[in-house]
Amino acid sequence: MTQHGQLASSHPISSIDPFSPEFLADPYPFHHELREAGAVVWLERYSTWTVARYDDVHRTLNDWQTFCSNRGVGMSDFAKEKPWRPPSLVLEKDPPDHDRTRSVLNKVLSPAVMKTLRERFARAAEAKADELIEIGEFDAIVELAQGFPLSVFPDAVGMRKDGREHLLPYAGAVFNAFGPDNDLRRNAIERAAPHISWIAEQCQRQNLALDGLGAKIFAAADAGEIAMEEAPVLVRSLLSAGLDTTVNGFGAAIFCLGRFPDQWAKLHANPSLARAAFEEGIRFESPVQTFFRTTTKPVSLGGVQMDEGSKVLMLLASANRDPRKWENPDSYDIERRTSGHVGFGSGIHMCVGQLLARLEGEVMLSALASKVRSIEITGEPKRAFNNTLRGLESLPVAIKAK
């Protein structure tokens, strides 16, 4: 700290804690303050750097040689602390190791594979929409945001029917663990043991259906593209990153469409905007708010010199609402050109399941759009608190059929 104290005049310093309950409840005024403070800001609370503007976040995401992932993409530096779980073979690796495992997941989740899932997912979405119309009033988080992905994703992976209730708490722990050593992280890790052991079991070959996405990862091991012992760890990536994220993506879209009735009207009139409505929800709410990188060498960004081994917090959600990049960033506009938003990240670590998320989003919103005339928020939304994920715990809504 002394060293940085001496350099105080050369870079902005902030006392903001991006993992405090106040920040997590309403990050936007803090994002604004950090974007205005400078390209790179020193967070004295954690002795770490942060980038909040679109260009700097995008540049950091796209320069893995300087901003690496293999020292962890959370606050904990794997070079100094033992990781709380064996590191991911994609998220927490850099090339060349990363590319070998990533290319397997690219194939498992490719546009060609999505074509084979589309019809099944669309049928499930129609059924879910009919079911929700029948109920009329419900909690959109439980019934829709969780209900729909849970009805298609575990089956697509080829998971066992029993124990699926471990999926969301496990993912919640993974995303809390990227944060600092606060109550959220400690509580999540303390309670994670049963979820970890169930996940470990589910990642084994004998517990995966022969025709699912999980089995395709093992087939890549059979083909020699990855080692057999790497296959379960890659399956783990599907389980930890494939569900909670889409749950919060749906939560975001429905919360947006409920708050912006003119956008629902637009979607109702033209259901082919469903995919764009989902995508804009990702930009607007950024279900994954943050990730860290670690500098591999001394680097200068925005005129600020960072030492080798510095942690850099990327505020993805802030980048997605940076007025330097987006026109009217705080309005949810389903006709916006969202290309370039960083809600799924960018660069070599960009979300490998983005096509699956979009497919789920498109078919579900499209089914609702054509059948539902209006969607109304009928009670106080309740926020879910997580160090990395932004979303709701409950969102009471009422929908009216066409």
Added chain:
Amino acid sequence: MPNITFLNPDGSRQTFDIAEGVSVMQGAVANGVGGIVGECGGNAMCATCHVYVDGSQVASFPPMSANEDALLDGTANDRKPNSRLSCQILVTEAVGGLVVELPERQI
């Protein structure tokens, strides 16, 4: 600035001057070309910026990566020998005058 022409499925054409150094996809999105989506923002991960490149020009391009090749197998409209992802075509003086045909669908 090099100019790039986009041929829409309805037969209309749009020509734009696009700055060197950005991709054809980025140039299209910035100019509001509706037939290019670019969901992944240019990371070669989504195959929604698919174009058919004028046959006489495609041969002079640098070869595509294995990743682009695999993505083109999943495009919404059929892949043809002159299919490319426009996020992987960098705008330079050399591609000035390029004509790309847009598929009917990207999703």
